[in-house]
Amino acid sequence: MNALTVSNMSVSYDKQLALENVSFSVPEGSMTGIIGPNGAGKSTLIKSILQLLPTVSGTVEVFKKPLRSQRKIIGYVPQRSEVDWDFPTNALDVVLMGRYNHIGMFKRASKKEVTWAKHCLQRVGMQDYASRQISQLSGGQQQRVFLARAMAQDAKIYFMDEPFAGVDASTEKAIIQLMKEWKNEGKTVLVVHHDLQTVNDYFDHVLLLNKTPIAYGETNRVFTLANLEEAYGGKIAFLQQGPKAAKGST
């Protein structure tokens, strides 16, 4: 079954098209890398799928139902969380926000929910910072808290916009490990990713995007030098050994 089907998605900012006719579907239990140069429209694609911005055209189905009815099974980590870092809240509290749909309106979080939130913090190595006010965390630590919040949502399909930006190598490994566990549990994960070296290792599907989809499908068929050159234009030159080297490594 397809976890996600996007058809004819077009988005424009002012009068400039940022995405043109993007269509693809993602099978359940897959891990898809969304790859493309800066400004390719990767963040725009995720936001438009989640209906966080107005679209020119396009429909989105999540498990064959319109997105609107499926919000509870969707997890999202934005590229940069635009929050007020001085807000009176701590790491554990932020993670608990991910449990909102499980706690329900007008109710307080139960012990069970708090335990689950702590477990999520532990998975990203942040258990010792649970009661730290969020402005007193480093950039990478903040990112890890937001990943833990997404994890706490216990969603069926995850959208992550550059989750590894600013995160150290061992945390990246731990998070990838976690995502692979999710995948084995049948969860579907879409990740915007810039490091071409690790694409082969991390993802079973790849969407190459530059305003329109250049290629979509299983990694070994899509992640080719020819496709990359088309996606990145001339800019691929200095990255050339990227996909080749990645094949042999790890």
Added chain:
Amino acid sequence: MEQFSALLSSANLQWVLIGSLLLGFASGVIGSFVLLKKQSLISDAMAHAALPGVCIVYILFQTKTVPYLLTGAAVTSLIATQSIQTIVKWSRIKTDAAIGITLSVFFGLGIVLLTYIQQNATGNQAGLDSFIFGQAASLVKGDVQLIAAGALCLIILTALFFKEFKISIFDPQFAKGLGLPVTFFNAVLLFLVVAVVVIGIQMVGVVLIAALLITPPISARYWTDQLGWMTMLAGIFGAISGVSGAVLSTAIQNLPTGPIIVLSASVIFLFSLLFGTKKGLLLKGGRNA
């Protein structure tokens, strides 16, 4: 002194105390969310804009029935909010300037209308000017009971929406992703602000009621990093300010209530600024939670 204790035991003053306590608490609690949403200045404009509403109702209907006057206050206050948003959306004027323009236009209009009312005095106009700085002593029991009941409702409503306000103010994008009606919660908060302004203006006055919304939460933030405690403390600080303002202005003849309330709130603020355990000036660089 004897006089003072007699005053305290009077039934009316007891209601004034309950009213000012609940009003102060409601302002502190609601103000906490307003502060975090960075809408403190808008709430000030909303408060000032309540004055023309009161005057217009009086001129049109020749009535001083409090619920009517307050309805007028709510209407002009909402119009002011709307006009700020419209100005920001349709012109190149930034929010701060739009707030400045709106506040002065509405308050100016209010003062003009008030002067007009006083010059055409029929003998029954007295008291409308107490909407400017508030006069707890002039309130009758019914008015104060209205304030107390209204404030209590607002406190309960805010407590109900606590978690929803928290998520949608802290991270609106995420809240939308969860499927929360963020726009609706924004509207609820706006409604709460208008409501607290409207029920509070008789006691505190349009000029200073915003200070009761803004100052207690700022003071509370110096003592805690947790939203729950912050709102609770802000409520307590607001209540202390409200009660001391009401008592002092009733005990000492002709002292307007609003300024005393705001002075008490400011004393609490200064104390918090200096001694607060979170980023208070004297403990800066000290313990971190």
